[in-house]
Amino acid sequence: MGNVLIVGDLHGNTGHALASVQVAARNDCAKMFVVGDFGAWEHMLSGRRYFDVVSKAAKRAGVIVYFLDGNHDKSSLLHEMYDGKRDDEGFLICRKFLRYAPRGHRWTWEGTTFAAFGGARSTDKGWRLARESRKEEQAERRRRYGSLRQSDASGTLWFPEEEMTDDELDALLEADSSPVDVLLTHDKPRASRPKFNRKDRPECFPNQDRIQRVVQTLRPGLHVHGHLHFRYTESISCGGDRWTRVEGLGADPDASQYPGYDNEDSWMVLQLPYATELLADAASGKAG
Numbered sequence: 001m002g003n004v005l006i007v008g009d010l011h012g013n014t015g016h017a018l019a020s021v022q023v024a025a026r027n028d029c030a031k032m033f034v035v036g037d038f039g040a041w042e043h044m045l046s047g048r049r050y051f052d053v054v055s056k057a058a059k060r061a062g063v064i065v066y067f068l069d070g071n072h073d074k075s076s077l078l079h080e081m082y083d084g085k086r087d088d089e090g091f092l093i094c095r096k097f098l099r100y101a102p103r104g105h106r107w108t109w110e111g112t113t114f115a116a117f118g119g120a121r122s123t124d125k126g127w128r129l130a131r132e133s134r135k136e137e138q139a140e141r142r143r144r145y146g147s148l149r150q151s152d153a154s155g156t157l158w159f160p161e162e163e164m165t166d167d168e169l170d171a172l173l174e175a176d177s178s179p180v181d182v183l184l185t186h187d188k189p190r191a192s193r194p195k196f197n198r199k200d201r202p203e204c205f206p207n208q209d210r211i212q213r214v215v216q217t218l219r220p221g222l223h224v225h226g227h228l229h230f231r232y233t234e235s236i237s238c239g240g241d242r243w244t245r246v247e248g249l250g251a252d253p254d255a256s257q258y259p260g261y262d263n264e265d266s267w268m269v270l271q272l273p274y275a276t277e278l279l280a281d282a283a284s285g286k287a288g
């Protein structure tokens, strides 16, 4: 059970989350790691239930589920609720079998070093803010007629903490800039060129540039990310003659618009300890 199943965006899709836990168990993975847009919505009852259900299924399967934050996770609330509850490796314990890796977190599994950097820019930010204010107007009307005591729709659909700031990243890299074997993020590095949903938009570039900076500082052999809802593999330079193999993972089927989508696009098995010869393969072009 030394392997890790790395899983793309779940967006609170319970069926796909539970299917992924089963895939982890079938592939000798005692750990499953979701690379953001997990569905951390504990400001809602349905979000709290989702956490409960995933943790219980993980317990039954003998798997611990970990995740980092995507743009659609309310990470401020995770910190508020669980900063004081950490396991021996520094993960925040949200449920007994469900743990959150905050931005810049580092750990070692089976001799393989990891770092996690969550966050990304929402391209539908305007739509989400408009919907929040419509909900707020409706609540205001109900408040006036006495059918609702209190409501605050802000921070329910769009989360102001969604992307890292430059200051946040500076502080994280200043605290520790040593290399890692495996980098896990939500957003893509600026340099990768997938053929679908590349998010080549000016508002997305600052955070992609931050992830690129992380790649060039930590120089991982492997970098796995989500957010594009598209499965691709590519090698990018991480400085000098070193190369990083980038694996973009697909999302849950409800969020997948790529025509050739298959459930298997949304996960990959990482065997530990991570085979560093992949790095040499990538450098020589064998790893596509």
Ligand SMILES: [Fe+2]
Binding pocket: 009, 011, 037, 070, 072, 227, 228, 229, 251, 255
């Ligand atoms: Fe997503």
Ligand SMILES: [Fe+2]
Binding pocket: 009, 037, 070, 071, 072, 120, 186, 226, 227, 228
């Ligand atoms: Fe995302």
